[in-house]
Amino acid sequence: MEKSSLSRRDFLKSAGALATAGCLPLTTVELAFADQRKNFTFAYVSDSHIQHIKGSDFVRNWDRGLIRAVAETNLLTPKPDFVVFGGDLAQLGKKSELDHGAEMLARLNNKVYCVMGEHDYYLDLGEYWSELYGPHYYSWDHKGVHFVVLNSILTYDKWTYERWPTAEQRMNEMAGLDNPNGSPFMVGKKQLEWLRQDLAKVTKETPVVVFSHSPIQKIYKGWNFWTEDAEQVQALLRPLDDVTVIYGHVHQIQYNQIGNISFHAVMATAWPWPYPESYAQAESHLARLTVPMNRADPFFERDATGWQFVDMASGRVAMKYNLYNNTNRVVAYNPKTGQPEDTAYQDSGQRVSPQVHY
Amino acid sequence: MHRKVALLSLIVVVAILIAGGIALMADEFTAKDQQRWQEEFMSVVQTGRELWVSPELGANGVACAQCHPNAANTHPETYPKFQQQLGRVIALREMINWCLMNPLEGVPLKLDGPRMVAIEAYVAYERRGVAMAPGKH
Ligand SMILES: [Fe+2]
Ligand SMILES: [Fe+2]
Numbered sequence: 001m002e003k004s005s006l007s008r009r010d011f012l013k014s015a016g017a018l019a020t021a022g023c024l025p026l027t028t029v030e031l032a033f034a035d036q037r038k039n040f041t042f043a044y045v046s047d048s049h050i051q052h053i054k055g056s057d058f059v060r061n062w063d064r065g066l067i068r069a070v071a072e073t074n075l076l077t078p079k080p081d082f083v084v085f086g087g088d089l090a091q092l093g094k095k096s097e098l099d100h101g102a103e104m105l106a107r108l109n110n111k112v113y114c115v116m117g118e119h120d121y122y123l124d125l126g127e128y129w130s131e132l133y134g135p136h137y138y139s140w141d142h143k144g145v146h147f148v149v150l151n152s153i154l155t156y157d158k159w160t161y162e163r164w165p166t167a168e169q170r171m172n173e174m175a176g177l178d179n180p181n182g183s184p185f186m187v188g189k190k191q192l193e194w195l196r197q198d199l200a201k202v203t204k205e206t207p208v209v210v211f212s213h214s215p216i217q218k219i220y221k222g223w224n225f226w227t228e229d230a231e232q233v234q235a236l237l238r239p240l241d242d243v244t245v246i247y248g249h250v251h252q253i254q255y256n257q258i259g260n261i262s263f264h265a266v267m268a269t270a271w272p273w274p275y276p277e278s279y280a281q282a283e284s285h286l287a288r289l290t291v292p293m294n295r296a297d298p299f300f301e302r303d304a305t306g307w308q309f310v311d312m313a314s315g316r317v318a319m320k321y322n323l324y325n326n327t328n329r330v331v332a333y334n335p336k337t338g339q340p341e342d343t344a345y346q347d348s349g350q351r352v353s354p355q356v357h358y
Numbered sequence: 359m360h361r362k363v364a365l366l367s368l369i370v371v372v373a374i375l376i377a378g379g380i381a382l383m384a385d386e387f388t389a390k391d392q393q394r395w396q397e398e399f400m401s402v403v404q405t406g407r408e409l410w411v412s413p414e415l416g417a418n419g420v421a422c423a424q425c426h427p428n429a430a431n432t433h434p435e436t437y438p439k440f441q442q443q444l445g446r447v448i449a450l451r452e453m454i455n456w457c458l459m460n461p462l463e464g465v466p467l468k469l470d471g472p473r474m475v476a477i478e479a480y481v482a483y484e485r486r487g488v489a490m491a492p493g494k495h
């Protein structure tokens with residue numbers, strides 16, 4: 001295993017490289033938008049899955065992903081207006097994990113808005129997370145854009161409250177992505193009504209950006225790349241002119257356009273997930289629009305993980321994927337075609353072999 | 359007397375051999391045999407699945423399924439193949455041990471031990487129906 005220890009040294013080398021700001025693609029494309037106040041950026045970090053081993057030990061690999069995202073985000077110039085954390089801060093919802101993750105997030109030089117992930121929720125139903133980050137769903141306005149955070153990882157009450165003898169078992173069952181004992185994610189009636197009332201205060205022309213943990217669309221139910229009441233959420237967003245949904249959970253590049261709604265997924269800082277099409281027994285509805293991220297090279301432990309830098313200058317989203325061991329990607333709304341597109345690889349002639357998943 | 363008993367035993371043995379003759383033939387088997395063999399196989403697949411999701415397999419609580427739900431993205435049909443990061447052709451089980459030692463920070467399994475066979479059985483089972491493609495990248 002001599003080669004393996006060589007690779008380990010390479011890991012260390014690349015981990016050290018983050019200190020060099022020169023490696024970072026930090027240039028903001030300042031589009032000439034009539035109203036300069038509308039030009040702003042934010043950063044998006046997600047799915048860190050901080051995992052407690054015992055005592056003061058946490059899984060080093062996942063820790064490194066979040067530490068790196070925070071360090072790089074702090075180096076951004078111009079400074080983003082805020083940072084969103086997209087959920088799954090913890091692996092098993094433990095106080096120790098949320099505390100350890102929160103400590104790392106606290107090093108961000110920005111205001112942080114947090115989204116609930118299923119790994120944060122199903123131990124104590126979000127109670128401790130709330131002590132750290134407040135309400136599970138909320139909204140705010142920023143420079144002419146209306147932002148909404150949804151808690152989209154709820155499920156049937158019977159599953160949550162009646163099926164499992166202990167909270168720990170409930171958490172473990174939901175934590176297994178491919179566990180057939182899991183249950184489909186949903187926003188739920190109460191929150192749908194809240195969203196209806198929240199959007200009633202927003203004019204049709206106001207750009208709206210929704211942050212959720214699960215995709216508010218149906219891609220593959222077996223891994224909960226899915227929200228059971230996605231259509232009902234989409235229906236509430238339909239009357240608006242410009243809507244973007246940004247979601248975590250899938251740990252991979254995805255994007256789609258459904259009617260007036262643009263969808264963008266974000267990378268995890270912890271580990272990448274396979275595309276559902278690479279599970280031979282699954283039927284996947286991944287948008288044909290999506291040019292996948294490269295297949296991960298496991299010998300680079302940060303490969304196929306990363307974080308995002310989001311440019312709102314056009315009123316729509318330009319999603320810049322900062323990939324630790326790979327060529328960065330930019331997926332931006334194309335006003336000519338009315339959908340998000342990869343600025344380099346969208347054309348099928350431009351694709352590279354590692355983007356083929358099987 | 360002794361001889362009579364011996365002769366009787368011989369007759370009984372021969373009778374058993376004739377009556378059960380079909381079962382003793384190497385190349386014929388019944389649907390019931392097939393069902394039993396399938397059950398044996400599936401119980402090993404089940405063991406493999408349990409290991410796949412187990413936080414105990416490695417040393418840091420990380421399970422195989424955390425990165426490979428349903429064993430996806432493991433490409434068993436492409437092995438043996440040139441694992442470019444190691445610079446040689448390897449079998450799938452060597453890659454399984456690589457994962458055990460690196461992301462799972464644990465100790466490798468015995469290459470022909472029952473746990474390795476179970477994991478391989480599970481990975482292959484999840485990939486059933488896919489054409490063999492040794493060496494593919
Ligand atoms: Fe996640
Ligand atoms: Fe998740």
